Amino acid sequence: MQDTSHPTRMIAVDMDGTLLGPDGHVSPGNLSALQAAENAGIEVVIATGRRHCYAMRQLRGLGLREENALISSNGTVTRTIGSKLLERKLMRPQTARWLCSHIDEFRNALVITFDMVGSDGEDARGSLVVEQLEELHGSIGKWMAANEPYIAHVVPIEKALETESPIQMMLCGTRERMRRAEAHLLEHPGVSAVGVNPQEHASAEIALHRTEYPERNLSIVDILPAGCSKGAALLQLADRRGLKTGEILAIGDNWNDVSMLEVAGRKVLMGNAPEDLRQSALERGWTMGRRHDEDGVAYAIETVLAGT
Template identity: 70%
Template sequence: MIRMIALDMDGTLLGSNGTISARNLAALKSAEAAGIQVVIATGRRHCYAMRQLRGLGLSEENALVSSNGTVTRTLGAGSRLLDRNFLSIETSHWLCEHLAEFRNALVMTFDRVGADGEDARGALVVEHLEELHGSIDRWMTANAPYIERIVPIEKALAGDAPIQMMLCGTVERMRRAEARLLEHPGVSAVGITPPGSKPGAKVALSRTEYPDRDLSIVDILPAGCSKGAALLRLAEDWDIRPEELMAVGDNWNDVSMLEIAGRPVLMDNAPEDLKELAAERGWLLGGHHDADGVAEAIEPLLEAGVSIEPASALGRW
């Protein structure tokens, strides 16, 4: 039986136009009405995710896992904080130094969310603007009210500790950055028990790739943080077993939640190499994010009275 549904946003719940379709929204509300816990799990930080989620009529007590598992808050009810993790100041200073070659692609993120779900200016800190505008101009423009340029970026560490750092650029450059970081014993790949996981690691990496745009994002998280880890904590609090979880995602930063779910669903618009991994692991292949793929994944559960058993082989809805 499925008692919890975890959904990624970009490339999954949201279409290419950045909105949730009427059919997808209806499926979420029907799942809520059936007593299923609906959780949004996104790489976006809380404030940026709420731009698309606010005012949709979803339960305000639903959990929003943001920043790839670093922070969990409720959708409404004062954006109540459920869980939060930080990079230490010491580790953050080391990262700034270690990433000297990539500093022009670096964004530092702080959790400055108020009761209204909005961030304060300085929630995002950068040292260089030109490179970031070149790779993620639309994101930079949308987040301009929250971005503060500080030179050198280390000065931002005089106050609160960050919840994450982010590198953005071409796929080739970001793979080099990821490889550089993973050479260090204090840096591990993201996941619950990722291959090559390093005892005592202080940092976890989560990668998102968009090959058609030649864009990659490497999120640098506190060790042990991932979408999957955050969902396991929520499931334990709600007395839900991992096999009672359905997770739906489309990119590499979703792997940690897909690998723990009893019913993992990978969107049809996922990168081809991730689809190959899904085939190897027996994950279900769902629909496209521009064709109500989330609704296609949820509706069979509701039609079957939420009694669909965990998947055992790759298939298509």
């Protein structure tokens, strides 16, 4: 249910399928709404599954305040737009090595992410590591091409874990294959589904997040340190800012946004969300918004501003 008893002081917005339109850019309408929110004294927080560097490709130059937070890698890292590190959680190398062997059937769909962000917000080559290329080029070819400057090809992939601790591991493929991968991972007691409260799965070392794009028959399973999620990161940020959860509006479109929608006082699910997620949101009394090709973010923000 919605908590509308507090004025909105923070707006947390997902990127892909939410803030970004089908062309992968922020529309003039959405940008105008973000600026209106900032002018009203509301902090705009971007919360994305993208890593910081890749998110900044679309955010740089929009005029967002340097001190505003960017929650990246589904909550594993929080930096300011100006690249100042606020929070980060690393995966234990031994856990990451175990995962590489545990998901052997799906190794050709695996990407490991390391946090190598510099003061300018850019990554270095090796921030993304893959062992096999063919399957990934087939499922996320555009992403692979866009991130080529950061990708290191390491065989076996475990070698990349000898000196660095990752922030994230990612499996990409068809919805059917990724659901099998997710089910296989969840059979182990050390792996849990996403949750904002680390105490819910005290023995777990790993949390899974799923993002689905039915029209592309694509699913991404993010493998993160336990307790990491957009919702958990948003709670930490709210505490840092001295805010109540009832003062937060969250806007998202996919399963990896559910945790932040759950913790926010006001929640808007985009009209282009997967059908089963839309049904779940309706049952929970969440606000159903417009689509990302209809400036759904702008409409949600303007509605809140009109009532603030």
